[in-house]
Amino acid sequence: MQELYQNLQQAINFRHGVTYDPVHLDFHQHHDLYEIYFFLTGDVHYFIEKQVYPLQYGDLLIMHSNELHRPNFQSKKQRYENIVIHFNPKLIKAFSSPQFDLLDCFNNRVMGEQNRMRLTPQQIDDIMKLYERLDIHSSPGSRAGSEVLYVSAFIELLVFINRIFQSQGNQEEQGIIPDKLTSLLTYIDENLDQDLSLDTLEQVVYMNRSYLCRLFKKHTGSTIHEHILFKRIAKAKLLLREGNTVTDACQLAGFNDYSNFIRTFKKAVGLPPRQYQAQQRRV
Known part of the structure; x- marks a missing residue:
């Protein structure tokens, strides 16, 4: 069981990034990984398949492995901060129940649509608390059992995101692409x-x-x-x-x-x- 949680911990890559000189990124996918992208600061338009989203504080993006995407930085030498998680869906799928599919928001939508969720202030506060727990439990030298708490916090994050996705429904996209x-x-x-x-x-x-x-x-x-x-x-x-x-x-x-x-x-x-x-x- 200990080995199982360690493998799961390694399959969930959590990164909180801050830079003042963001690197140009080409169009890309993440092979067999899914992505959760949470935007904090910067001047960024995010391209996903056929949509371009101007991002604001607290925007949440979800992308499965086949969706082509890239950030388009509108200003240079400006603080750019985000939280990104890449994870292996095959290992997470086992935690779904018959009544609740943890991968629903990634798989059960048209490719390149419904990628962005615009959160309320309360939802932003709630998701930041989950990210703080993930950060604490992924830190080097964490206490015994941290790998279990890390996976647990991530499963809770997926439940949280899917509930938002389901509540928002198939809302009209608000991209800016002509x-x-x-x-x-x-x-x-x-x-x-x-x-x-x-x-x-x-x-x-x-x-x-x-x-x-x-x-x-x-x-x-x-x-x-x-x-x-x-x-x-x-x-x-x-x-x-x-x-x-x-x-x-x-x-x-x-x-x-x-x-x-x-x-x-x-x-x-x-x-x-x-x-x-x-x-x-x-x-």
Whole structure:
């Protein structure tokens, strides 16, 4: 039992970060991990799939492993503070009951929707108390039994988040992304195996390519090319997990050059495609 809780403690990565010079982050996913992101201070617009959220103190974001996301920092040299938890859902699932699924808010919604929860002052106070407990019980040199209390506090956090999620229901998204970009992102998602050159995309949204690129960069903090690349990598990962060959994953994800696919996949994921697929089969 002691070993079980130690493994669970290691599967829940808690981080309270503060910086005055935030590092640029590319679009990314977290492989098999889910993310809970709690915003404290800064000037940040957060991109998740097809939405861009301007964040305010106390905003809570939830993301499962397949949702592409990145922060877009609007101001430099400004205090940026957040609390982020990455965790393995496979190990947490066992703590759900038949009446209450701890992973409900991550799994039972449309991908890229209902990612943000705007908390009340009382809810912010309550969640901060849970984070304080997690911080105390994860500290080096904690007293005996801290690993049990750490896991317990995290399970309580998941119950808390799911209750908020269920109470808010399917509220209308309050992102700031223009309709033209939403249409563009939808087209990219649905046509990853097709030609997605700027020649094609400017015809899809009836917009000059220069203006389209500037608009995309303004709202996402990245380029259209980078977004397409990471989307194709994400699709390739899914295809490999589903048992497709590396060659088929390359073609179906929209990579026309096999060697480039191998090189790009390894750089983004940390493993070549075949090794990634073998690793997933062992999980």
